[in-house]
Amino acid sequence: MKKIGVLSGGGDSPAINAAIRAVVRKSLALGYEVWGIKDGWRGLLEGNLEKLTLDSVSGIIFQGGTILGTSRTNPFKREDGPQKIEENVKRFQLDAIIAMGGDDTLGVAHKLNKMGIPAVGVPQTIDNDLCGTDYAIGFDSALSIVTDAIDKLHTTACSHHRVMVVEIMGRDAGWLALLSGLAGGADVILIPEVKFNYDDICRRIEERRQRGKQFSIIAVAEGAAPEEISTQVTQKATVDAFGHVRLGGISSVIAEEIEKRTGYETRATILGHLQRGGTPTAYDRIMATRLGVKAVELVHNGQFDMMACVKGNQIDSVPLEEAVAKVKPVDMELFETAKLFY
Known part of the structure; x- marks a missing residue:
């Protein structure tokens, strides 16, 4: 049985729980186990994980924040960080990690893939500034x-x-x-x-x-x-x-x-x-659900080092390397449109 670890890192936002719920439900439907990694990458450094079940995610779709907790932890800033990550991935027998966050959190996921630890990403930032996706959870x-x-x-x-x-x-x-x-x-x-x-x-x-x-x-x-x-x-x-x-x-x-x-x-x-x-909007809940499901599908298909993304009305995927390479600036045509009103 495959085991998937899921975490939320960096600044929190509404609708993370909707994405976690989707990851758990889709994973269980495929016969996988899901382990929640507490407080972002810090949880994987410290071996702070808990098994997630249907009961774990029942009634959380409308709750803001994240049931897993979060932190701005960069394991690559610790001398023993990468080693600790490897040890705990083996200890909990994780076959893949799904990381939810912005460029910092997903940048770590990209580096882990280079180390041979399979990981995929879910865009989550109220700044909506990740490349390769039209939308990020929380925006x-x-x-x-x-x-x-x-x-x-x-x-x-x-x-x-x-x-x-x-x-x-x-x-x-x-x-x-x-x-x-x-x-x-x-x-x-x-x-x-x-x-x-x-x-x-x-x-x-x-x-x-x-x-x-x-x-x-x-x-x-x-x-x-x-x-x-x-x-x-x-x-x-x-x-x-x-x-x-x-x-x-x-x-x-x-x-x-x-x-x-x-x-x-x-x-x-x-x-x-x-x-x-606060409470996530209906649109945020729906997009978080779709992105969470897509992340599990990426794991299921062996498409690692990728990020689930939104392109128009479709859910797609892009390489993590592309997603974290640079900040996505605002559409200047939209900025010029806004200037018409002031």
Whole structure:
């Protein structure tokens, strides 16, 4: 009997549980055992696994987060990491690993394949920035959350005649800021792919004031930066296990600059981890289910070092190497479309 290990790594998002449920149900239907690896790659390093059954995944499709836990663990940063992984794969007699996450988590899966440990990936990131797939688990739910937040900010901004700067997740790609800004009717959208100009922002605010609009909403991705500086705004100089600094605070920088230049009362709102939480949308649950099933099919067919992906309305697969090679930038045609509305 084949044994499949499944894990979720990196930042969490709604609908991971829907994908885990799909992996378990499809695997059991094929006669495989499924072992849940706790807390991402850390669980495989420490041998922290548990057998998953139908009861394990009953009633979890609507639950946010991940029943397996997660962490930003990079086993290749530990001298004995690869060895520990190999030992525990043999100890639990795993025939394959299904990893759910973004480029960091799936990058580890790709390296394990090179070591001879079969693994496949499932795209899971609210940033929606993985190459080779049109969609990643968690994005639609996060998009709904952020759009709702922008809707709420509109009412208070209008009441107080303020400029509101809302900071949205997106380190290197502005998919979430762009689409939530478009859906929420933001007056300015700032993304990492395009350096912004303070004069342009203030001009837009002034134009709205002249038309009787005494408030403005600015949607900004956390990784956006002005033309005047070459680096992103960070919270800490320290980096995580994958070499990423913690971004945060660009909204406060922008708010302060706008107020200084225009004299208009300006407030910053950082949505932070609210974007990762809560109940997944129906669409997210469906896509997570389809991607989870596809991942098991890849294992069943011996198609390792691949990632389940979405291409149009179809579920397909791409090499993990392609998926993690670079960040998927926003569609600039879509960005130009959004600019028509501000």
